[in-house]
Amino acid sequence: MTFTAARGASAVPRRPRPGTARRHALPYLLLAPALITFAVFKAYPILDSLRISFTTGTGSASHDAGWANYRRMLHDPLFWTALRNTGEILAVQVPLMLGLALLLALGINSALVRMRAVWRLGVFMPAVTGLVATGVMFSFLLNTDQGALNWVLHSIGLPKVDWLGQPFWARIAVVLVLTWHYTGYNAVIYLAGLQGIPRDLHEAAMVDGAGPLRRFWSVTLPSLRPILLFTVVLSTIGTLQLFDEPYVLTQGGPDNATLTVSMYLYQNAFHYFDFGYASAIAYGLTVLVVLLGAVQMRLMGERE
Amino acid sequence: MSESSPLSGGPARPALRHPSRRALLRGSSGAALALAAGAALSACGSSSGGGQGGDAATGKVTVWSWTTAATALRSVVPAFEKAHPDITVDVVDVGNPAIWDKITVGLASGGQGLADVLHIGCDYLPGYLEKFPGGLADLSALGADRYKGAFASGLWPVVSGKNGHVYAMPWEVNPLGFYYRKDLFDRAGIDPTAYRTWDDVIASAGRFRHANPGCYLIGIDKSATTAPDCDFLQSLMQLQGAFYFDLQGRVTLGSPQAVKALTVIKELNDAGLVGDASGDHGWSNLVKADKVAVSPLPAWAAHYLETEFPKQKGQWRLTRPPAVTPGGKRAAIVNSTHLAVAASSKRRRAAFAFVEFALTRPDSMNRMFRAGGVFPALTAAYSDPMYAQPDPYYGGQPVLRTFTGLLGEGADATNYSGDYARALKLASDAQVKMFLKGGDPATVLHSAAQQLAQQSGRRIA
Numbered sequence: 001m002t003f004t005a006a007r008g009a010s011a012v013p014r015r016p017r018p019g020t021a022r023r024h025a026l027p028y029l030l031l032a033p034a035l036i037t038f039a040v041f042k043a044y045p046i047l048d049s050l051r052i053s054f055t056t057g058t059g060s061a062s063h064d065a066g067w068a069n070y071r072r073m074l075h076d077p078l079f080w081t082a083l084r085n086t087g088e089i090l091a092v093q094v095p096l097m098l099g100l101a102l103l104l105a106l107g108i109n110s111a112l113v114r115m116r117a118v119w120r121l122g123v124f125m126p127a128v129t130g131l132v133a134t135g136v137m138f139s140f141l142l143n144t145d146q147g148a149l150n151w152v153l154h155s156i157g158l159p160k161v162d163w164l165g166q167p168f169w170a171r172i173a174v175v176l177v178l179t180w181h182y183t184g185y186n187a188v189i190y191l192a193g194l195q196g197i198p199r200d201l202h203e204a205a206m207v208d209g210a211g212p213l214r215r216f217w218s219v220t221l222p223s224l225r226p227i228l229l230f231t232v233v234l235s236t237i238g239t240l241q242l243f244d245e246p247y248v249l250t251q252g253g254p255d256n257a258t259l260t261v262s263m264y265l266y267q268n269a270f271h272y273f274d275f276g277y278a279s280a281i282a283y284g285l286t287v288l289v290v291l292l293g294a295v296q297m298r299l300m301g302e303r304e
Numbered sequence: 305m306s307e308s309s310p311l312s313g314g315p316a317r318p319a320l321r322h323p324s325r326r327a328l329l330r331g332s333s334g335a336a337l338a339l340a341a342g343a344a345l346s347a348c349g350s351s352s353g354g355g356q357g358g359d360a361a362t363g364k365v366t367v368w369s370w371t372t373a374a375t376a377l378r379s380v381v382p383a384f385e386k387a388h389p390d391i392t393v394d395v396v397d398v399g400n401p402a403i404w405d406k407i408t409v410g411l412a413s414g415g416q417g418l419a420d421v422l423h424i425g426c427d428y429l430p431g432y433l434e435k436f437p438g439g440l441a442d443l444s445a446l447g448a449d450r451y452k453g454a455f456a457s458g459l460w461p462v463v464s465g466k467n468g469h470v471y472a473m474p475w476e477v478n479p480l481g482f483y484y485r486k487d488l489f490d491r492a493g494i495d496p497t498a499y500r501t502w503d504d505v506i507a508s509a510g511r512f513r514h515a516n517p518g519c520y521l522i523g524i525d526k527s528a529t530t531a532p533d534c535d536f537l538q539s540l541m542q543l544q545g546a547f548y549f550d551l552q553g554r555v556t557l558g559s560p561q562a563v564k565a566l567t568v569i570k571e572l573n574d575a576g577l578v579g580d581a582s583g584d585h586g587w588s589n590l591v592k593a594d595k596v597a598v599s600p601l602p603a604w605a606a607h608y609l610e611t612e613f614p615k616q617k618g619q620w621r622l623t624r625p626p627a628v629t630p631g632g633k634r635a636a637i638v639n640s641t642h643l644a645v646a647a648s649s650k651r652r653r654a655a656f657a658f659v660e661f662a663l664t665r666p667d668s669m670n671r672m673f674r675a676g677g678v679f680p681a682l683t684a685a686y687s688d689p690m691y692a693q694p695d696p697y698y699g700g701q702p703v704l705r706t707f708t709g710l711l712g713e714g715a716d717a718t719n720y721s722g723d724y725a726r727a728l729k730l731a732s733d734a735q736v737k738m739f740l741k742g743g744d745p746a747t748v749l750h751s752a753a754q755q756l757a758q759q760s761g762r763r764i765a
Contacts, residue, residue, distance in 0.1 A: 056761075057435070077755065143583060165527035165582050167740065254527035255736045271725045272759075273435065 053279035062276075069280035079281065081256050082264040085171070089260070090239040093175045098231055101183045105190035106216075120191065123184035135248025138177050139164070142249075167257030170250045174258050177245045182238070186231050193227035194220070229300045233293050240289050261285050357415070357441065360651035362390040365658050368407070369423035370400040373476070373641070376676025377423075380668045384661045391654045404428060411436040415648025420655040426462050426640045427720045429472060433465050434722035441645040444469040446656040451664050455681045458637045461551055461717035472642035473663045474681035478602035479710045480539050480636040482625040483609060485616070486699065488597040491515040496598075499626040502540070502568045509575035512597070520579030521572060521598050523590040526739040529582045532732030535638075539600055540565035542636035543628050545716035548727035548756070553719060554765035557731060558746075558753030564628055566745035570738055588612065600625060602638040603679045603707045610697040617696070622703045624710060635713040640681060683711065723760040730756050 028035075056065035073079050108119050126134075141148050142163035150160045163173045197220060205215045221228075243262035246252055252259035252267075261281065269278035369377055374397035381393045396419065398406055403423065410418035411432060422440075424432065432439060448470045452460055459474040484496045492515035494508050505521070512521065525533035541547050546561035556562065572578050579595055581587035590596045591613055599605060609620055624634045643663060645655045662668050669680040670688045680686075686708040694700040721727070734752040737743035757764045 072758070076758065078759075139584075162527075164529050165580070165740075251528075251530065253529065253736065255733060255740055267729070271729070272723065273431075274759075 049279040049282060052275050053283055054276070056274075056276040065276055069277045070284070072277065073280055073284055078256065078259070078264060079261070079284075082259045082261045085256070085258060086240060086242060086260045089171065089175060089178070089242065089258075090236060093178050094232065094235045094239060096175070097179045097183050098186055098228075098235065100179065101186035101231070102190055104183065104187040105194055106220075108187070109191055109194045120188065123187050125184065126181050127185035127188075129181070131244045131248060134177065134181060135245070138173070138180075138249060142173055164250055165254055167255050170254060170258050173249060174246050177249060178239075178242075181245070182235070186235070189227060189231055190224065193224045197223040225300070229297070232300065233296050236292055236296060237289050240285065240292065357646065357648045357652055358650040359653050361653035361657065363651045363654055364392045364394060365421060365651060365655050366419040367393060367395045367421040367423070367643075367658070368398045368403055368419040369395060370398055370403050372676035373423060373678055374398075374676075376672035376678050377662060379671050379675040380662050383668070384658055387661065388654075388657060391657065393658055407432070410646070410648075411439040415439060415646055418646040418648055420646060420649040420651060421659060422644045422646060423475070424472060424642055424644050426642070426718070427724050429462065429642060429644070430720050431722035431724065433471060439647055440471040441647045441649065441652050441656075442469045443471060443473065443645060443656060443659075446645075446653060448473060448656070448660075451660075454664060454684065456637065456683055456711040456715070458715040458717045459640055459681055461719070462640060463642055472644035473659050474640055475643055475663050476641040476678045477681040477711065478604055478638045478640065478679060479707050479715065480542070480600065480602050480625050480638050481605065481703075481707065481710075482623050483599040483601060483605060483620055484623065485594075485597045485619050486621045487619045488512075488516050488519060488594070496621075497623045499623075501627050501630055501632070502572075503630075505626055506568070506571045506575055506577075509572075509577050513576055516597070519595050519597060520590070521577035521596070522600065523579040523581035523587045523596045524569070524735075524739075525582045525586055526578070526580045526736070527582055528732050528736050529586075530584060532728050533581070534728055534731050534735060536600055537565055537569060537731060537735055539625070539636055539638060540568055540628055542638065542716065542718055543625060543633055545633065547718045547720075548724070548731060549719045549721040549762070550765050551717060551719050552765075553721050554763050555727075555753050555757045555760070556765045557727060557734075557756050558750040558764065561628075562749050562753075563746045566735065566738060566749055568628060569735070570745055573739065591616075603704075604677070606695070606698075606703045606707075607677055610695075618699050620698055621701055622698055622706050624706065633713070633715070635710040635715045637711075637715040637718065641678075679707065686711075721762075723756070723762065726759055727756055730759075 053069055054065060054067070055062050056068065057063055104123055107113060108116055108123065113119060140146075142150075144150060144160060144162045144165060147163070149163070154160055161169050163169050201219050201223070202215055205219050210218065241262050242260045243266065246258040246260055247263055247266075250258045252263050262285070265278050265281040265285070268274045268281065367374075367377060374395050377395045381395060384393060385391065407418065407422055407424065407428075410416060451473070455474040456477050456479075459477060460470075463470050463472040463474060465471050482496065482499075489496055489512070492508070492512045494511060499505055499508075509521075513519075522536065524536060525531075538547070541562055544561040544564065546556055546559055546565075548555070548557045548562075550556045569578070579590050581590050587596075591599070594616075599609065601608075606622070609616070625636070627634050643659045645652050645659065649655050662672070664682060666680075666682060666685040666688065669682045669685040670690065672678050673680055673685070674690070691704040691708050692702050693704070695703050730752040731749075734743070734748040737748045738745060753764055756762070
């Protein structure tokens with residue numbers, strides 16, 4: 001009420017109309033279930049894990065640890081191994097996947113292709129495949145002795161590859177599975193982007209004598225920039241949180257070659273009962289995700 | 305790993321792809337603990353350790369166990385209830401690994417909802433004692449100490465807390481055996497009972513391989529594709545009275561004994577005697593294909609080999625494991641399980657009376673062995689004639705006799721500690737480095753020990 005009075009628009013003090021309070025309360029009442037659920041199941045755990053990240057020990061033996069968990073993280077070789085693995089997978093897998101997705105989208109979008117709906121469905125299918133099914137399927141495909149992939153390699157005269165038993169190949173295997181799983185998802189996003197580019201732009205470029213490649217570089221790609229940014233940021237965040245695929249496929253091995261930050265976090269919490277340290281890793285990861293996201297927005301969004 | 309023992313019954317044994325599903329087990333129990341710990345912490349230390357129980361000597365005692373062990377325990381209930389008319393016993397088969405979730409959650413919430421008697425493996429017991437002090441009843445106060453000398457040596461320190469009081473009673477014990485394929489060794493003209501040390505085994509590599517091309521001595525999942533495969537490494541340490549931790553809880557993963565153990569594995573591998581048992585059922589597949597001549601597995605494997613590989617009937621034999629160093633011990637206790645009483649129990653005396661009745665009388669112990677295949681820790685039980693019975697699967701050899709003989713020699717205690725899962729992972733990483741990258745045993749183990757100390761806040765011995 002002081003607010004309206006201060007405006008001084010009218011000398012007559014406004015009497016609160018009947019039912020105002022109830023009318024103000026109503027939206028909050030309607031929002032309450034969602035807000036309470038959010039507070040209990042999201043906000044509270046997030047804040048509480050910040051508190052836990054400054055403690056050590058579990059159960060009845062938990063006590064304050066100050067910054068010890070964060071200091072420990074900086075000096076923990078396994079954490080750095082996990083971070084490096086995650087970074088390497090990110091650097092290889094995301095460009096590969098997004099490049100492939102763009103090619104697929106261009107292909108499906110082409111007027112020359114028939115039965116586009118079928119292709120679109122086919123491309124998107126892996127994204128809806130369950131994680132466990134994916135893991136089981138690929139462990140069959142990648143099996144050293146009986147796997148289909150090695151059978152193919154063998155039949156064209158190439159040596160067998162110990163996909164899950166050798167550090168280098170295990171990483172390739174994870175990249176393979178990730179690419180299989182998420183390329184179609186990104187392709188569908190690109191496809192939507194491509195279809196949103198006005199036809200006249202292409203037609204105008206054609207009139208100006210631009211060939212298909214030129215049109216791609218000068219019309220398609222710039223028009224897709226916001227979509228590209230969206231997928232890059234999303235894939236980066238997704239990869240930084242990578243857990244499921246290496247967990248199902250390699251358990252982080254061999255020799256921690258596919259250990260990711262999330263998996264290390266999980267191990268500390270649920271294998272070693274070290275919730276304090278796991279929470280510290282979670283917050284370390286969060287800071288990293290925010291930083292990387294911001295950098296990408298800067299780099300790619302700037303020239304808008 | 306107690307969970308791969310017969311106690312874990314159906315689900316765990318077929319998955320003995322060779323070693324353990326411990327990662328999984330830890331995982332699930334941890335998930336439960338996450339919930340429980342969160343609840344306990346947010347309730348501002350409501351979990352004082354659950355010492356609010358009572359010492360009633362009568363009433364209904366509930367027991368949590370799993371599969372065949374539960375069956376075994378049930379077999380002594382009628383006799384117990386007859387001897388103690390004012391106590392009734394209800395044995396619940398909680399299942400494994402579900403039992404770890406339930407116990408962990410119960411301890412984390414201050415003992416709420418726990419059964420009176422809990423069946424706990426040697427790999428979980430120290431963790432419970434460390435992380436939930438006061439969660440299990442002090443059995444010394446109930447008179448458990450008088451049984452100190454009644455069990456196979458090496459078990460009492462496992463059930464004792466840091467204060468020297470006893471928090472569980474030994475039930476099952478699994479001494480290490482050296483199961484070997486007589487046919488394969490005969491072909492090479494080697495008699496494994498003549499082996500004195502593992503170095504003797506390595507020295508005979510050439511003869512063995514020449515007579516059995518394409519055949520290995522043992523199978524290990526070299527790259528730990530499905531889970532850490534450290535059972536053999538652990539056994540070699542345990543034969544030397546060593547482990548990842550000493551009895552004071554200090555880190556000994558880089559000790560000379562640990563280095564010697566990994567060196568033995570490296571030399572076996574360099575001699576072409578270690579087959580790669582990677583992937584699901586990797587080890588079983590190797591054994592099925594007659595490619596593994598030795599299984600360094602504990603007592604429960606006697607029954608396991610028989611049921612898993614029936615076609616190899618009459619070809620397996622059992623002998624004492626070779627020592628790691630000349631003149632060293634040839635007996636090791638690979639794992640054990642125990643019965644504890646929850647501190648929160650309202651009738652701790654009644655609960656202990658049942659534990660005492662079941663675990664300290666040879667009659668009960670052997671009845672349980674027959675009913676559930678649980679190898680007794682109580683030494684007085686071994687005089688029963690069943691231990692001398694010949695087993696046709698092992699060419700008529702009385703395999704149980706070999707194990708009771710080994711337990712008679714006395715084995716050292718193993719401290720799994722509350723950081724066993726972490727130690728197992730780091731030891732496995734070190735072993736994988738040795739296999740895949742030719743890492744030097746001392747180097748990889750020293751750095752693993754350092755990491756273990758850093759991660760667990762323990763000191764290196």
